[in-house]
Amino acid sequence: MQPSVSIKDLSLNFGNVKVLEHLNLDIAQGEFIVLLGPSGCGKSTLLNCIAGLLDVSEGQIFISGKNVTWEEPKDRGIGMVFQSYALYPQMSVEKNLSFGLRVAGMPKAEIASRVARAAEILQIQPLLNRKPANLSGGQRQRVAIGRALVRDVDVFLFDEPLSNLDAKLRSDLRVEIKRLHQRLKNTMIYVTHDQIEALTLADRIAIMKNGVIQQLADPHTIYNKPTNLYVAGFIGSPSMNFIKGTVDGGTFTAEDGTKIPVGAYDFAVQPASGAKAVLGVRPEHILLGDAAQGMPFQTQAEIEIVEPMGSETLAWTKVAGIPVTFRCSSDIPLHAGDKVTVGFDIARGSLFDAQSENRL
Amino acid sequence: MSQATAINAPAPSRGTVSGTEPRGPRPKPFFTPKKIIIYTTLFFFSLYFLFPLYVMVVTSLKTMPEIRFGNIVALPAAPSFDAWVRAWTSACTGLTCNGLAPGFWNSVKITIPSTIVSIFVAAVNGYALVNWRFKGSEVFFAILIFGSFIPYQVMLYPLVMITRELGIFGSLQGVIVIHTIFGMPILTLLFRNYFASLPQELFKAARVDGAGFWRIFFEIMLPMSLPIFVVALILQITGIWNDFLFGVVFAGTQNLPMTVQLNNIVNSAQGTPEYNVNMAATVLTGLVPLIIYFVSGKLFVRGVAAGAVKG
Amino acid sequence: MADVATQPGNMAGTSSRRGFLHRLFLHNLSAKVAAIPMIATVLVIFVGCTVWTIYYSFTSSKLLPKNTFVGFDQYARLFGTNRWNISITNLLLYGSMSLVLTLTLGFLLAVLMDQKIRFESAFRTIMLYPFALSFIVTGLVWQWIMNPTLGLQGTLRNMGWTGFTFDWISNPRMVLFALLIAGLWQGVGFCMILMLAGLRGVDEEIWKAARVDGIPTWRTYISVVLPMMRGVLVTAVVIIGSGIVRLYDLVVALTNGGPGISSEVPAKYVYDYMFGGGNIGQGLAASTMMLLSVMIIMIPWAYLEFGGKGRR
Structure with missing residues (x-):
């Protein structure tokens, strides 16, 4: 079976600064991958490259077998959830969900059914007419996930989606994301600096440092057989x-x-x-x-x-x-x-x- | 099916045209229609903004016969500063013909004390408003800010009467007081916002140490406020230098500032107008704020934007 | 406290009133002393002078303020005066054009500047420098450029384009556009700076989300970013609007109200009647009308800014 997302020999430089170096990563269909590392390790940069929000300096990105290295983000078959939610503040929840579809000229009935389905999955039907300013942090993050959901894509990208929430909500939403993954069985790539999120959610964790993946393995292996001192010290608390x-x-x-x-x-x-x-x-x-x-x-x-x-x-x-x-x-x-x-x-x-x- | 609708038809990759798989950065042509539109638009607007400066300087360097030839954009055949010298020393401002020099010095005499007094008063206001709130202080501040939108003409006549009563109408002191009053809203806002952004623990620690109002102001707040003082300085010097209305009403005939004298040279001139002298006088008047603008750069922008940020 | 409780009621009352007076005057005494200039400015100038002006605009003051009430006579005369009516028509026409164009051009230029362009700071310097100049300087330069014989019109005619007409400054029907060109020249850069600050304040992730959603850039500006900039827009309208009502120096320098009285504005009317015409009552009535027009801009703004905040 071909990998859902495949990154081949990817490098990214900002001027003389090497942010990512010759990175290779194959992600299977339906897999939940967590990119874990301290800030500045390149994990968010890698995610932005996959999304097409950053141009790579070298290498290729394949999504669902298609070379998307030069494609616009909207043409890559991805949905993305951001740390700051990035909801359009002047639009209602319903408009937030449907905006991209309306701009793409999708038939009204199809938009309505997709919005309804996303709202049902995320249980945000009562919020559809509210503005983001009148939502709690957890509700906003659900809407942000919904915006990725209506795109009906194969790959979900999460960029530290829970970092702006308080501890209680964070653990609640963590479970929900896991439930969502079990239900949708999409490929999910999830960036976080929180090792608990990584260990609880991931099928496989990629631990990154200085733009290089240190270890790519399932949580159990990462925890019990860390491949080097860095991984050993990073994972586990105390x-x-x-x-x-x-x-x-x-x-x-x-x-x-x-x-x-x-x-x-x-x-x-x-x-x-x-x-x-x-x-x-x-x-x-x-x-x-x-x-x-x-x-x-x-x-x-x-x-x-x-x-x-x-x-x-x-x-x-x-x-x-x-x-x-x-x-x-x-x-x-x-x-x-x-x-x-x-x-x-x-x-x-x-x-x-x-x-x-x-x-x- | 869902794929096809969500992702749209995949655009033909530019890479396949040459037969290679897309790899590395997206090819970016140097000239895209978007870029051409952006730079052409900016270029034409730049022409609009720069044209008057060019005309002003070029005209001031020409001789009158050359100007009468009728080409406003031509470079001067033999650039000469004669007109500048005449504008400075002997152009007629109404009845006297002593050039702009007296006006320049009047503007200096008005600007320096007005700037210092207005900034000091506003700094104290801002400090009191943030750290020493008293009953009604916020109300006074709100009226102050709203007051800055009242047209000056509304308060002009009563102010003339008040300054006349105080015996400072038509004097340097009079115009300094007026500049302090009308500079107060924006400057107080500026200092209030700045002091509010400083850590309050500092002020509390100083109070616990037993320091009082003025001691904290001079020994703790002022040393930390250099950036905002520079911004205020830029704002006030350019603002007061460019003032026309207060100068003409309150300064008195002996102290008319440069802007008023300039307007007199150009618009109340007797006989044939000397455009080169007029433009030289205009350049000279604009020189002080322009120098401040070009030297201060980002700080000027900050001062300008500060007026827009509400507290 | 226990002592107070055993005191007769009236005694407790006086002692608490003394506390009140103490709080009002002696608490934070140095702060209050230091704030005297501000309090005086607010009470005497902004409130006092404004009330005085409104009050005396209902009197028959001529050379000196008089306390003879004449009701709305001054206003009736004001609106019976051709020059005043031209002044307010000019202000309305010039004001609406200037406001709309300053905002649109300012926003357009800010959007262009926001496209990660090269030489951004050079462009910014070029667009903002007129704002550092006096209106007098601006007016005089444009007066020279628009000089019908030796200015731009004469130059282009001498070059062979004999039909070229740019005589707005001496054409009563076009003189407002001459004012507009000079006013925009000075003010657009400032508006651009405000708008650019607003654009830069938009969360970068909003842009990313819009890209992932496949929203075209222009559509993102119109549908997402512009509505998000409401605060900046309102501020810009208030600042530009109150500047327009004050318009005075530029007119004095560029046209001095001419040709004839075709470019007169209210602020100039006030000044001329108060200090030139010796008709204070007219000047006061006219300035009260100016105040009224600023109020029309300010009150909705104040309601939106402060009333709105209270409700949220």
Whole structure:
């Protein structure tokens, strides 16, 4: 099956600044792809290139098998939802939805049925005669999605659609977008800097930095097998604990001399003996007390700070002389100054080459 | 089916004509009809805007016989500043023939103190309106802004009576007071908006430290207001320099500003008009605001736009 | 507080009144002292002088203001005067043409400037510099350009285009257009700057959304952007409109009301009667009419701006 969207060797320069560099990306029909990264990483730029709102410097873009590199946005078969909603403020919701179709000269009956369908899907029928100024943020964003919906296109582009909403609404609309995707089964490309949105929505996540895709994989792989230090540090909150040291056969030696057995680790690349490496372990993979007993690595540690979060507790301690956070059930009573046993299994952690920062 | 209607028929890609797949940036022809229309329109408007400046300067550099030849657009055969010298020193402004020089100095004498006083008063107003609101202060401000739209002619005669009572009618002080009054709405708006945009914590911190009205104004607000002072300065210097009505009514015959003298040279001249001298005088009068305009650039635009931004 | 509560009622009343007076005059005393120039300007000049003018426009004041009431006599005479009637007709004709053309040309030029053109700042400098000049300078330059024998008309006739006519300044039927050309020359750049600021204020994503929707650029300007600029448009109308009512210097410099009285305007009528003709009552009545015409522009605006905000 041909990919729904295909980006081939795409580069974009603004003057001498390289914003995107030789980017390749194939997106399957019906797939939900999230472009994730900090601001300035090129994710929105890439989306604008796909939409045709920015001219590329090199490379090609295919949508539904058609080369659209030089096409106008309206001719690409895309619909787009913007962060600021970008609703036409002087038009009613109904006019907002139908404006593009009317300009394209579509028959009135067809426009009416498409608007009705979009309004039904998004449950905005009661709002059709209102002006955007009289809508809440969440309602505005639904209308913006509706404007993409009436275009009846294969590919939906979302440019940080939830960033202007408050936390509660954001999580509500997140679920709705997921529901929408399950119902419509369109290809969706979604740009965000929020890793929760990425992890919850995506079939695959593309993590970007400096105009380059660092890792393209499903959320589980991204979270558990980050391909390099950057991805490992970017995904996860609180972020992964890193311990510097050297790796030699089945043993990792931290800078303070602590030895951690890594025989159980599934090496992708076998490092040279004595190579400098970084060991990474997620806070929830560090176990405490009895649970730590069975772990390949255990150590005594003193709790320094306890942050109860309600459902769980975050604690700060030191392992191998390095500040480390771990997460445990809030049922376990923990206090600063407690001496505890902590341990983890490297099979659930990650090892990175200290030089190249790539996964070992 | 839905595809076809939503996306329209795909336009034939320009790339396929040459047989290559579209790749890289969209080809952009250097001359598109759109660009040609844009630049031609802008070009003709530029001609309209520049033509008077050109005519003004060219005429002022010609001799009268050359002007009588009847070609207003021709460059001067032998550019000479004679007319400029005559305009400055000996052109007749009504009864006296001392040129524009006295008018220039009168304008300087009016503009400098009027600018300083009006800006200072307005800065204090803006500061009081933002940081020291008192009962009714917003009402006074609203009337002030509405007052700026009242035609000057409405207040002209009573103002003559008031200034006469105060003994400043027909004097420099009189015209300075008038400029301060009529500059107040726009300048107060300017300063009020500027002070409102400063972080209020700064003012609160200073009050907690025990500083009073004037201390905060001089030691905290003024040092931070340089940009807006420059904008106000540009606005007032050009505005007061260009004034005609207040100068002719309130300044008195001894202090008539340059614009009034210029109008007298051209429109009350006896005998044959000397167009080169007239234009030289016009250029000279326009020179001060023009220099300020070209030097200040973006700040002038900001001052002009500030008048349009409501508080 | 407890003390006050046990006091007899009238005592509590006086003490609170003293508090009120204290608040009115002594609270923030330096701020109030500093605001005296503003308060005086507002009360004495903007309110006081305006009321005085309206009041005395109903008297028979001639050389000096007199307190003899004559009702609407001055106004009856005003509208019985040919020169005044020409003045207001001129103001209406010139005003409507100037307003419409300034706004349209200003918007058109702003749209052109908004097309990511090269030399934008050069074009802007060229369009705005007339605004920095005095109306007197503007009037005199155009008077010279429109000089029938030695100006543009004479030049083109000398070059062989003998039928060329550009005698608007000396033609009573065309003199308003002469004023218009000079007025537009000075004011269009300013309007363009206002409009451009309005255009630049439109969210970039609106433009992107319109492109994705396939709306042609011109259609986006008309249907989406222009309605969004309502605030800027209203402001421009108010500023340009109140400038038109004040029109005085330009007329004095360009035509001095001539030929004959064919380019007279109300502001000039006021000045001439007050300071030249020694007929203050007429001047005051005429200036009151000017005030009225500004009110006609201002009141709908004030209602839209402030009344509208209250309701939303």
